[in-house]
Structure formats: C-alpha cells, structure tokens
Amino acid sequence: MTFSPPQPAPVLLILSGPSGVGKDAVLERMKERRLPGLKFITTITTRSQRPREIDGKDYHFTNQADFKKLINQNELLEWAEVYGNFYGVPKSSVREALKQGSDVIVKVDVQGAASIKKIAPEAVFVFMLPPSLEELKDRLSRRLTESPETLKRRLETAPEELHQLQGFDYFVVNHDGKIDQAVSEISAILAAEKSKVHPRRVNL
Numbered sequence: 001m002t003f004s005p006p007q008p009a010p011v012l013l014i015l016s017g018p019s020g021v022g023k024d025a026v027l028e029r030m031k032e033r034r035l036p037g038l039k040f041i042t043t044i045t046t047r048s049q050r051p052r053e054i055d056g057k058d059y060h061f062t063n064q065a066d067f068k069k070l071i072n073q074n075e076l077l078e079w080a081e082v083y084g085n086f087y088g089v090p091k092s093s094v095r096e097a098l099k100q101g102s103d104v105i106v107k108v109d110v111q112g113a114a115s116i117k118k119i120a121p122e123a124v125f126v127f128m129l130p131p132s133l134e135e136l137k138d139r140l141s142r143r144l145t146e147s148p149e150t151l152k153r154r155l156e157t158a159p160e161e162l163h164q165l166q167g168f169d170y171f172v173v174n175h176d177g178k179i180d181q182a183v184s185e186i187s188a189i190l191a192a193e194k195s196k197v198h199p200r201r202v203n204l
C-alpha cells in the first residue's frame with residue numbers, strides 16, 4: 001500500500017485589532033522569522049507617508065483619484081475609510097499568493113475584516129487585543145505618529161472596534177514587551193489551521 005499525507009491548503013489569515021495594539025510590530029517580527037511559504041500583503045492607502053515608512057513595503061501610497069480608479073476597476077478585495085483615510089487590499093496580490101500555495105497574512109481594520117468575511121468566509125480571522133485600554137493609549141502616544149486630533153479619533157474608535165471581537169475566530173493578546181509571544185501564538189494558529197483534516201479552502 002502506498003500512502004502520502006494530505007496536502008495542506010493555503011491559509012488566508014486576516015489580522016485585525018485597534019490602532020496601536022501592535023499589529024505592525026508583530027508582523028515585522030514575524031517577517032524576521034522568515035517562515036517558509038508565508039506571504040505578507042502590502043495594502044494600499046491614501047494616508048500620508050510617515051517619516052520612517054517605505055513606499056511598497058509599509059504601504060503602497062497613493063492619492064484619492066488613483067484609489068478611486070482601483071475601486072472602479074474592481075482591483076480591491078475590500079476597501080474602507082479608516083480614521084479619515086482610504087485603505088484597500090490589492091486583490092491580485094492575495095489571489096496570486098494563494099494560487100502559488102503560499103499562506104497569506106493581511107492586516108486590515110475591523111470593517112475590512114467584516115467585508116472579507118463576506119467574500120471569503122473560509123479565511124481565518126484573528127483579532128489582536130491590548131492588555132488594557134490604558135496600554136493601548138500609551139502605545140499609540142509613544143509611537144509619535146499622531147496629531148492630538150488623530151490620536152483622539154483612533155482612541156475613541158477603539159471600544160467600538162473591540163466590540164467586533166465576536167465575529168473573529170481567534171484572539172491574541174499582545175502583552176507589554178511580549179511581541180515574540182504574540183508572534184508564536186499567530187504562528188501556532190497558522191500551524192493548527194494547516195493541520196486540519198477538513199481545511200477551509202479559500203476561493204477568490
């Protein structure tokens with residue numbers, strides 16, 4: 001008798017959570033681990049580029065007119081206005097990566113996660129939580145990227161965003177100074193999803 005184990009299906013992992021919880025910091029650390037077969041999608045935004053951000057790496061930065069063209073040409077898997085700017089996920093990047101058999105991680109806000117759940121309910125939805133709202137405020141303030149107005153807007157939105165947790169499959173608490181622990185938990189979620197006997201195959 002010949003035997004070969006099942007081929008795991010590529011996983012589409014959607015990472016969400018309030019602004020400042022640490023999604024980018026955790027994803028950066030995850031990239032350093034160079035896990036084979038894992039692709040991180042760079043999304044598109046009309047937000048102004050921050051001093052240390054790199055176009056094409058942190059985001060594809062664009063203007064509102066070009067963003068609207070992408071919407072009209074149906075190039076975005078989802079898009080949303082978040083904290084006063086537009087953000088969207090390039091559909092072709094996600095499709096291509098999944099077609100190649102890679103696992104894919106996409107970072108979006110809670111609106112984006114809800115939209116993707118309608119289009120691809122087989123994706124795995126992970127919500128990153130802060131240890132407390134005080135810590136969230138401290139992190140966002142320490143990041144020094146926000147004006148008093150945008151800081152207020154992002155923090156005021158956080159409680160509503162935290163209410164969306166019930167629509168997610170998993171939560172990961174990003175404890176203070178424990179980025180590696182959050183990376184390990186997300187990696188464990190990916191590993192568990194890839195070991196499913198009945199995998200959730202994403203069809204885009």
Ligand SMILES: Nc1ncnc2c1ncn2[C@@H]1O[C@H](COP(=O)(O)OP(=O)(O)OP(=O)(O)O)[C@@H](O)[C@H]1O
Pocket residue numbers: 017018019020021022023024025026139140142143174175176177178179
């Ligand atoms: N576990 C942690 N402990 C302490 N500080 C952290 C931790 N994780 C992230 N940070 C810091 O918190 C700040 C916010 O993190 P980050 O920018 O990654 O958040 P984010 O969730 O990606 O925010 P946004 O949704 O606005 O893009 C950064 O200065 C980051 O270095």
Ligand SMILES: Nc1nc2c(ncn2[C@@H]2O[C@H](COP(=O)(O)O)[C@@H](O)[C@H]2O)c(=O)[nH]1
Pocket residue numbers: 016017018019023043044047078079080082083087088089107108109110111112113
């Ligand atoms: N719905 C989408 N949300 C996105 C996308 N790319 C990023 N984001 C989220 O926007 C906020 C703000 O990000 P910031 O870089 O300005 O701090 C944050 O929650 C991101 O996760 C996207 O393509 N679609």
